[in-house]
Amino acid sequence: MKSPLKAPPLRNPGESGQQRLQALFDDQVMPYLIAAALFTMVAFMDWVRWLNDSPPSPILFSATAVLAIAICAVKLHAGIREAKAIKLGRDGEKVVGQFLERLREQGAQVFHDIPGDRFNLDHVVIHPSGIYVIETKTLSKPDHGECRLVYDGQSVRRNGKAFDRNAINQVCAASRWLRVLLIESTGKTPPIRPVVAYPGWFIERTAEAKASAVWVLEPKALPEFIAQSAIQMKSEDVRLFAFHLSRYIRGAQK
Structure with a gap:
């Protein structure tokens, strides 16, 4: 059997x-x-x-x-x-994943917890508007006072102080890794956008942040941002990248 x-x-x-x-x-x-x-x-x-x-x-x-x-x-x-x-x-990754699942109705392919080389990608969304590499950062909030993060295009700060680990650098490195993986497996260069999601936090974005290639968002806003982005891929490209990524994930688990 x-x-x-x-x-x-x-x-x-x-x-x-x-x-x-x-x-x-x-x-x-x-x-x-x-x-x-x-x-x-x-x-x-x-x-x-x-x-x-x-x-x-x-x-x-x-x-x-x-x-x-x-x-x-x-x-x-x-x-x-x-x-x-x-x-x-x-739990933060689960919450973000549940928001992203809504994008399947728009023809997106959604993947979670993708193993890399001594790291993992929390989420990857392959959508007609592009491929989104999403890093989830779940931070505890104070009982009192303002709960606000400021993104300046280079780093995220809380109460004027940057975090020890720069999430922007982290998600950009993960995006580069995924780009190389998909180019090697498909022969095509995918349009990839790095994203950092902070569940439950208000994100203040400066003018420099709005022009940055990296999004930093509260996950509730993420599906709308993705859905409203310009179309960059045909449906067959979405299926192609999704097929090769799913094949990599299954192979990595053996």
Whole structure:
């Protein structure tokens, strides 16, 4: 007996984040939970023996159990913080992916979580108006005060400060990688536009940003921006690029 599926399924939005979340739990949480539980159980058994005037002393195992619990608590605290960050990023990618799915009604092909060379592309939309490489950045918002990002065409700033990792450079590098991949597989040069999406944030764009080749948008506006852009590809080109990209994704998962 064998599977009836001839090719593996394409990836879902946030799939890399889900895998990282599972790996974090398996590697950095579960082993310490098991160790703490084991030493606690051994210490408890020795205490029972000691209370019943049995020879074994529970002091050594109790000290070991306390140490194991302390290490577990430290690891759990760090793991929970990392898990929250991963979950936030994963959920942001899902939200952006759901907005992008609307573009299928306009003949677009939508792909999520495309594996690259030690990185991944969150979303790629192949639409008659072009190919859009979309990087999702999900940032926590303050409970009070203004929630505004400023895009000046070179970087994105929050409260006047640029982020440590420049999302513009990141999405441009991803776009160059995809362009090379599609040129090598199809022999055609695709019209690619880099996009950075910030779910839930108001984006203020300067005059320089409006002239930039890189879009920085709240994802709710993204489908409209794509739909209103000038047509650059025929339907057969859309299908051609989509076919080769889907073939690459399935091949990368084997």
